[in-house]
Amino acid sequence: MTQSEIFGYTPDSRYEKSVAYFSMEFAIDQSLKIYSGGLGFLAGSHLRSAYELKQNLVGIGILWKDGYYDQGRSPEGLMKPYFIEKDYSFLTDTGIVFTVPVHDASVHVRAYLLKPETFGSAPLFLLSTDIPENDPISRTITQHLYDSNETTRIAQSIVLGTGGAILLDTIGLDRDVYHMNEGHSVSLNFYLYAKYKSLEEVRKRVVFTTHTPEMAGNEEHQYGLLKEMSFFYHLQEHEVKFVLGMDGDKFNYTLAALKFARKANGVSALHGQVAREMWGSNPGVCEITSITNAQNKKYWKDDVLEAALSASDDAAITNRKKQMKRDLFKVVADQCGKLFDENVLTIVWARRFASYKRADLVMYNWERFLKLLSHAEFPVQFIWAGKPYPEDQGAVDLFNTIITRAKPLANCAVLTGYELGLSALLKKGSDVWLNNPRMYREASGTSGMTAAMNGSINLSLPDGWIPEFAVDKQNSFLVQPAADQSNPEKLDAEENNNLMDVIEQVVVPMYYSDQAGWLNIVKRAAKDVVPEFESSRLAGAYYETMYTAG
Structure with a gap:
């Protein structure tokens, strides 16, 4: 696909830097149920304003087959979650299918495009594994937003991060900046490391927004499991620890993102201060500033x-x-x-x-x-x-x-x-x-x-x-x-x-x-x-x- 086919508009010269914005959820429109809450509301408003300003920014997300969940009621009137398959005729099937390594196997990913004129947002690519080329387990990776199964959740992050970066290279859409909106897409950095061969080169291209001011809310998993899942792309566990200067048994998404990025931000002035107190003592983390969230x-x-x-x-x-x-x-x-x-x-x-x-x-x-x-x-x-x-x-x-x-x-x-x-x-x-x-x-x-x-x-x-x-x-x-x-x-x-x-x-x-x-x-x-x-x-x-x- 050409840039003109993707954007449908010429980006304003004020926004010369080209950006890929990775987020696990986007709240763009009521009819597109691929979000759970505030993170998605923020990402949706960001893409709407990026469109209004004609910025050179493209979103990367996931097409959740069942969305987050549909919130209904039980016969007694209490809350009950329903998981209902969604269809979206307004998305464009790009016809692009590529593979992402998950568990040392090749998982096929199809890319759909939400065109800017549909809802007035910057172009948004949505990735799906629910396609015939995949086995039944692989097809479920993009079924539920924030799946409760640990390995599925890790696979979702791989599809978003590694898969999103592979998509951009597949279509030849070079980006100057890779923006991780929260740490879910941190695996993209291992793909970039394999591509550019140095942490310094990755840092030139990556920025990070953290949204979680409590330690328990920052996702982490055992190094061994992540290696087994192909999360680190071609790197071994000991190489990851050496490159990032990290140790211990668990890999923390946020800490890794702060070491891969050249700059990071909290989402309010107070949160920026809290984030610096939480992470600032770790060697090798980038500067943490603050950009307060906003809505369209x-x-x-x-x-x-x-x-x-x-x-x-x-x-x-x-x-x-x-x-x-x-x-x-x-x-x-x-x-x-x-x-x-x-x-x-x-x-x-x-x-x-x-x-x-x-x-x-x-x-x-x-x-x-x-x-x-x-x-x-x-x-x-x-x-x-x-x-x-x-x-x-x-x-x-x-x-x-x-x-x-x-x-x-x-x-x-x-x-x-x-x-x-x-x-x-x-x-x-x-x-x-x-x-x-x-x-x-x-x-x-x-x-x-x-x-x-x-x-x-x-x-x-x-x-x-x-x-x-x-x-x-x-x-x-x-x-x-x-x-x-x-x-x-x-x-x-x-x-x-x-x-x-x-x-x-x-x-x-x-x-x-x-x-x-x-x-x-x-x-x-x-x-x-x-x-x-x-x-x-x-x-x-x-x-x-x-x-x-x-």
Whole structure:
């Protein structure tokens, strides 16, 4: 394929460096279900802004046959994952088939192309092993995003990293820069090492974005298993350890990526600091800077609300927010059989479902929570949504516990099917966007950015991107973190108390008694979130800071 066939546009001369952007997931459009959460939302917005800026960037991902999973309900109304085969007529079959070594065998990979004009994104190649040339086991490599089987998960990384690099060479699409969005694609470096014969030459071409501020979340596997799986391409285990200056029994994807890259970044200023503290003492790691995540406003914004915000028309803002709430509440009624009121303060917690994000923190003091819900003069409605990893039974149990506790409460709802479409409805239909992770565990937390673009006020602890944005009671509501972060039980109790104080003493009174003050916060938040947290800034920053700079 020629570059003109792939791009369909001439890249702007400002973005001369050619880039391949590797990511395990991309959230481009509701109809293309190849993502799980924030990593995909970030990658999708990046590709959309790269297209708008006409950057010389191409995405490399995987065509997940069953997606992540479809989130439905059991006969009892609890969450149940469904794995349903997907078909996409809007993808172009390039006809390109090549082989990748996995377990010392040749696995065939077919490349599909999401053309830029389809959804308004930079070109995205999606790789699949679900083709007749492969045996039944090899065909399942690209079946489930983040497969729970260890060897399958490793094979997925090989297909993304090594396979993506082989594809680029197969079609003759030379790239100046290989950008690893998280460590899943780290195997590409071993292919580049075989090609260029030195670590220095690899470093000239590779940059890395880390998204995981907790050590346990950074993927690692036994060297022996990875060697057996052909992860290191042509290198032996002892050669890998020598080249990278690594030892021990386990190969850590993030640490290796930091040694292969010439430069790396965290995804908020706070996360960059945390990442330097986590990894900086290891010899041979590259510089770790920070580029704060952002989201594509053109995709996420509501045009009617945008016009009202631009005109500072309070009546139009209020009317449009009520309509967007009614749209969301149709889903609440459909899924939960509950009729929510657009005149009632509506607080939403919705994001990837992980334990550190504490979806149930507001319920910690159950009696106080019930008292808040039963206030006759100042009523409150709560909605939860999010996708737990389907094999994380603790997260699934928490999701179902919230369903069970919310079920008898007429003003509480838990929604399933948390994907791009529902995420947009929740941001547009909420008054308050709640975010209460354990401190220093949230790398960025981009959902609050698109909430602010849609007239929903962030209520958050000061983690991730929030310290760079929030001015308490001016564009957000801030929750004070616990003084002692070392005792989980005590800090949950203290931060629940601080959260409830803000809701009861600040948020509720302002919503019902000071609408002018409320709308001032809405307008200020919408103004402050752009351009700093809009992804055209991010896409430009990556070129300036990571791709072009040495």
